[in-house]
Amino acid sequence: MSEEKSLNFIEEIIEKDLQDGKHETILTRFPPEPNGYLHIGHAKSICLNFGLALKYNGKTNLRFDDTNPVTEETEYVESIKEDINWLGFKWTNEFYASDYFDKLYEFAIILIKKGLAYVDDSSSEEIAQQKGTPTIPGIRNRFSERDIEENVKLFTEMKDGKYVDGEKVLRAKVDMSSPNMHMRDPIIYRIKHAHHHRTGNKWCIYPMYDFAHGQSDSIENITHSICTLEFIPHRELYNWLIQQLAIFPSQQYEFARLNMTYTVMSKRKLLQLVNEKHVVGWDDPRMPTISGMRRRGYGAAALRDFCDKIGIAKRENLIDIGLLEFCVREELNKTALRRMVVFNPLKITITNFNKEEEMVSIEDNPEDPNSTHRMVPFSKEIYIEQEDFMEIPPKKFFRLYPGGRVRLKGAYIIECNEVVKDNEGNITELQCSYLPESKSGNDTSGIHVKGTLHWVSKAHAVHAEVKLFDRLFHIENVAEAEGDFKDHINPNSLQIIEKVYAEPALLDIDIQKKYQFLRKGYFCIDKDSTKEKLIFNRTVTLKDTWAKEVKKN
Ligand code: ATP
Ligand code: MG
Secondary structure, eight states: OOOSSOOOHHHHHHHHHHHTTSOSSOEEEEOOOSSSOOBHHHHHHHHHHHHHHHHTTOEEEEEEOOOOTTTOOHHHHHHHHHHHHHHTOOOSOEEEGGGGHHHHHHHHHHHHHTTOEEEEOOOHHHHHHHTOOSSSOOOOOGGGGOOHHHHHHHHHHHHTTOSOTTSOEEEEOOOTTOSSGGGSSOEEEEEOOOOBTTTBTSOSEEEOGGGTHHHHHHHTTOSEEEEEGGGGGGHHHHHHHHHHHTOOOOEEEEEOOEEETTSOOOHHHHHHHHHTTSSSSTTOTTSSBHHHHHHHTOOHHHHHHHHHHHOOOSSOEEEOHHHHHHHHHHHHHHHOEEEOEESSEEEEEETTOOSSOEEEEEESOTTOTTOOEEEEEEOSEEEEEGGGBOSSOOTTOOSBOTTOEEEETTSOEEEEEEEEEOTTSOEEEEEEEEOGGGOTTSOOSOOOOSOEEOOEETTTOEEEEEEEEOOSBSSSOSTTSSSOGGGGBOTTSEEEEEEEEEOGGGGSOOTTOEEEETTTEEEEEOTTOOSSSEEEEEEEOOOSHHHHHHHHO
8 A cells, every 4th residue: 555644653563564464454443432422533533444445445343432310411422423424424234332232231141151251249439448559569359259050040130230339240250460550350230239331221230341341342243342542551451352362353542632722522521511500511612522523613524633643542642622723724824715804894885876776796715716706785884893094193004094995805996085083073974975986906097005994885784793712721731731621611612793794795695605705714513503693603713924915015
């Protein structure tokens, strides 16, 4: 296979496995626990697992790791599927670890019958105490000496609901003096009288992560089971169970999880932000969730590009959120429709414009060679931004000032003739004249101006609300900061501008459309918008190209 980019370490392993004939084809899986919405870290895992299968002509299963009945909900299952679809990936099978509860129960019985598992009546404190420390070996208690028959009987009774939560557990009999604490007779089943989102009340015993995950991989014949670094110490037990049960030899590989600046990346913490109303929901545009980013206007291609750019590492690192924003801008620059929106209006009357209105044609995206055009109404009264006028301009102020000229984007050159003020001296209006022969695209005036301003016709302006977002946290490394992570929430992460003035083309409510408001940033329509009330989210700011352009001229 010829490559432009060098292979990452997992691709190297896969290519070797395929060359050696260890596997004919690869099968990966994405195994979310349905206890929250997916975040950008999950996107990395999704892009990796699905991306490998696409690259090597393999397949990827979506498996819900739903072995904990208490925290899991169907709402999360649906959101996870929606997010993966939106990211552009298709799973081969949709499986649930809970589909394997019968099989896992059989596996447990096999272990018991091989003398490799026992029912322990100790309390969790006792079990923890007997486990020892990494330097002091653990000790086995008297329950570990129960014979096979008694263990089968007790485990069956556990399943049949004879005991209360915590009264007994099933433990694998591995090695109480292993330097790896996970090997010291780990608990593999616990009693939990709880309703499960899929199996209902059928079960009151549930397998622990280590006794479900690897076995589910084997049941599905997963060839490469890819997880994050914190699972390295689990690998020994993963392999031990596969060996003892003589099931399909799936293999676990670990990569560094994604950590990003100015945010948190743990469902537990994100749930707190939602429950304690620091944000409006899982899909709040400030959240690092896939649904939040989608609502904010980030494109799926930008997220995939970001995951590709950060690559796969074996060591933890902290990725600059600016890189994600760079990818978002790059995509939007190519696709976003340009529109004009005035945030702080200053009225201009064009004294010599005597028509009712004139439609001017403006390109939707100058970066796109096949760009469409839209018709924008121009009339006698228009709005420009207050900041685009100065009565006493500093040097190199290329916007409007008394006696100065600018071009109105896509329309005409105007000249400021008079500044109108109220009794208190506030500027209420500018009186300007326009040069009829300076129309954009057909300019015969021979006059060159340095500034181009965005504008909106007053009579045609559409009102909208705009939401501007800042970082959710005001420190870079939230995960490693002292104290409660919520102490570092940025209190000013949301700014609402209740009324802006937009050109009429923005009345078209289409969640799919992405916009660049000239000189303001990239925006999308918020899902709460109605015909009566338009709401736009700022996806990301522009790089300050305006300042640069002004300098160039
Ligand atoms: P969290 O700590 O946010 O709750 P998790 O690891 O418990 O995450 P799971 O639903 O178990 O979440 O994760 C599904 C898959 O996504 C796992 O394979 C996990 O390793 C991977 N994953 C989770 N978080 C990240 C991350 N930040 N970077 C890369 N992969 C991740
Ligand atoms: Mg988890």
